[in-house]
Amino acid sequence: MKRIFMSGVAFVALSSAALAACPAVTVSDNMGIVGAYPQQFELAEFEKLANCTLEFAGNPAAADFNSRIQGNGDLPSLADRLPAEPLVVAPYDAIGTYGGTLDMLSNATESGTTDLMSVRHVNLVRYSDDLETIVPNVAKSWEWNDDFTQLTFHLREGHKWSDGADFTAEDVKFWYDNIALDTNVREKPQDYVLVAGESMDVVVLDAQTIQFNLPSPKPGLLAHFAQSYAQGFQPKHFLGRFHPDINADADANAKAIGFDTGYEVIAAYYGGSDWMDTPTPMLAFPEKVAGMPAGAAPTLESFKVIAENTEGRHYVANPYFFQVDTAGNQLPYINEQDELFVSESEVRLLKLVNSEVDYKTQALNLDYAPLLLENQEKGNFTVELEPEISMGTFAFNVTSADEQKREVFNNLKFRQAMSVAIDRNQINEVAYLGLGNPQQYTAFSPSPSFVTEEMEQAHAQYDVAMANSLLDEIGLVDLDGDGMRDLPNGDKLILNLQVATQGISIKLVELVGQNWKDVGIDNTVKEVTTDEYRSAQTANQLDVTMYSKGLPSAVISGNAELFLPPYDTYFNHRTAMLWAEYIDTDGSSGVKPPQYAYDMIDDINGFQAAVIGTDESNRLGAKLVQNVVDNLLFIGTVKAVLPVYHSNNLKNFPKFKAQTGSFLRAYPYRGPQWYLTE
Numbered sequence: 001m002k003r004i005f006m007s008g009v010a011f012v013a014l015s016s017a018a019l020a021a022c023p024a025v026t027v028s029d030n031m032g033i034v035g036a037y038p039q040q041f042e043l044a045e046f047e048k049l050a051n052c053t054l055e056f057a058g059n060p061a062a063a064d065f066n067s068r069i070q071g072n073g074d075l076p077s078l079a080d081r082l083p084a085e086p087l088v089v090a091p092y093d094a095i096g097t098y099g100g101t102l103d104m105l106s107n108a109t110e111s112g113t114t115d116l117m118s119v120r121h122v123n124l125v126r127y128s129d130d131l132e133t134i135v136p137n138v139a140k141s142w143e144w145n146d147d148f149t150q151l152t153f154h155l156r157e158g159h160k161w162s163d164g165a166d167f168t169a170e171d172v173k174f175w176y177d178n179i180a181l182d183t184n185v186r187e188k189p190q191d192y193v194l195v196a197g198e199s200m201d202v203v204v205l206d207a208q209t210i211q212f213n214l215p216s217p218k219p220g221l222l223a224h225f226a227q228s229y230a231q232g233f234q235p236k237h238f239l240g241r242f243h244p245d246i247n248a249d250a251d252a253n254a255k256a257i258g259f260d261t262g263y264e265v266i267a268a269y270y271g272g273s274d275w276m277d278t279p280t281p282m283l284a285f286p287e288k289v290a291g292m293p294a295g296a297a298p299t300l301e302s303f304k305v306i307a308e309n310t311e312g313r314h315y316v317a318n319p320y321f322f323q324v325d326t327a328g329n330q331l332p333y334i335n336e337q338d339e340l341f342v343s344e345s346e347v348r349l350l351k352l353v354n355s356e357v358d359y360k361t362q363a364l365n366l367d368y369a370p371l372l373l374e375n376q377e378k379g380n381f382t383v384e385l386e387p388e389i390s391m392g393t394f395a396f397n398v399t400s401a402d403e404q405k406r407e408v409f410n411n412l413k414f415r416q417a418m419s420v421a422i423d424r425n426q427i428n429e430v431a432y433l434g435l436g437n438p439q440q441y442t443a444f445s446p447s448p449s450f451v452t453e454e455m456e457q458a459h460a461q462y463d464v465a466m467a468n469s470l471l472d473e474i475g476l477v478d479l480d481g482d483g484m485r486d487l488p489n490g491d492k493l494i495l496n497l498q499v500a501t502q503g504i505s506i507k508l509v510e511l512v513g514q515n516w517k518d519v520g521i522d523n524t525v526k527e528v529t530t531d532e533y534r535s536a537q538t539a540n541q542l543d544v545t546m547y548s549k550g551l552p553s554a555v556i557s558g559n560a561e562l563f564l565p566p567y568d569t570y571f572n573h574r575t576a577m578l579w580a581e582y583i584d585t586d587g588s589s590g591v592k593p594p595q596y597a598y599d600m601i602d603d604i605n606g607f608q609a610a611v612i613g614t615d616e617s618n619r620l621g622a623k624l625v626q627n628v629v630d631n632l633l634f635i636g637t638v639k640a641v642l643p644v645y646h647s648n649n650l651k652n653f654p655k656f657k658a659q660t661g662s663f664l665r666a667y668p669y670r671g672p673q674w675y676l677t678e
Contacts, residue, residue: 436640458517
């Protein structure tokens, strides 16, 4: 059998009688064709099950997209753009049509950008929309050895980067050895690229086979690749020319385009972070970008950024994308994406009400739901309230630069008092429309079997008398008669509550602030941008940190950060910054953590080495949760629901199982098969 591609369409010549055309299988009508994984097939599998030969067709506008991508050469035929083994995707409801621009809102560069990022995102594997099943994506298959110390991925022959270069196992090894572990690129390796703090050995077996050899078991490594924004590959052919370990002329190549070193060029394209939305050279180096090989590094994602400034970004469909639908059409269906940066939450809400956005979940707090629900029919959009996995949490800065505050914040009785001072039932009614569940933060969400009701409710009761008694006991009393408690040395105790509404409801913070005032702890509430909040949090400048927090067991099995000081990444909720500094510097600077912090480090390493659901996994999971609720480094509030917003013109858009960043928002819901109507 031979496939012939002409004018973007594949015709098939057979030596024997031609097989039938393939059926346009969808999720809503699978026509009795069910593969090994939900909602998708490998090409040979689909053709065998359907007894057909799939003919391919491309987007008629692909040549235009390609011409707008800086650094791309002439567009070859579709036959030379698709892998030999494309991933065949069953659309939810219908075979889509090409065209249109997906209009999206973010807060700013690197702030509130996950919504759009998740629509175009790819990784080696992904979670299906049941949020339980890991399915192939960039990798067509994988296998573990018996003790989970060796994970082997098989890639797709003929897969291309967005500039047409071959994607191979070398790109995975380059990412790991020369990006993730190189301290010239990253100050220190992230937890998710390590196993119990040790690096892996990544081996290229052949062009389509890459093997991860682990120093100890970590079954959750696969789950990491299924949900994380951190992609397990980078373009060696592109970035490698500027990496001194890959190319002896790296610095000379950098000087030729206006940089001093090759590492500076890598930083310009890669941003020093696995986060996908760091500024491209189009924003960071507009005076140099014309002389650089591309405006942004090549990608495997469904869309490629072609323009970026302080107002937003613009993307076009990747003409080399590796997925097709069951009718053979190359995905994505949507032609372009436009991302507008709007920092003010009120303006974002107005744009949603005015139907200027096609899809939104991130930074969409429940506070907005009544207004959105009221306007959805008039605005031709739909708002659905879906369960959230994380919840709003508060943490007192136990390494505060203010020694008086640090002493108070480190007193467990203070944290217990501040937890029981919170009226979670009132918060549920006022901020969460009565749709939530008041509870303590336990890190694991949803709760596995080893999380008991007692753990979920530890110091989560509303008890003003207990709060006042505990505060009196530790010497926080009103010394100057103004009705507010003072520090033991007589200084005023005023908590500075800075709120980034991307991560927590300001209404929730205001209610908690009033609860704390009711027991004599004065505070001020101020809304700040996400960037301001993150910078102050990182600089150890906040009295109280606050953000949404909590992850599923599957994510925790691959990423230990919730249990390692400072207890998350730059983008999320952190505390105890100086404990992290102490550990990172082997005690040469920072503040030594208490023993329970070291116990959690040991226990999370053990938890990740065990298979989820086994007795050992459950034992260590329970021990971790008990440590979390006993020490109250993070204080939980209410777990509820959050809005999912989408235009009614956006088709093949399914009902989300959860509104969460834990599984990278829209990533399980297959953005490449969404399409737009008028």
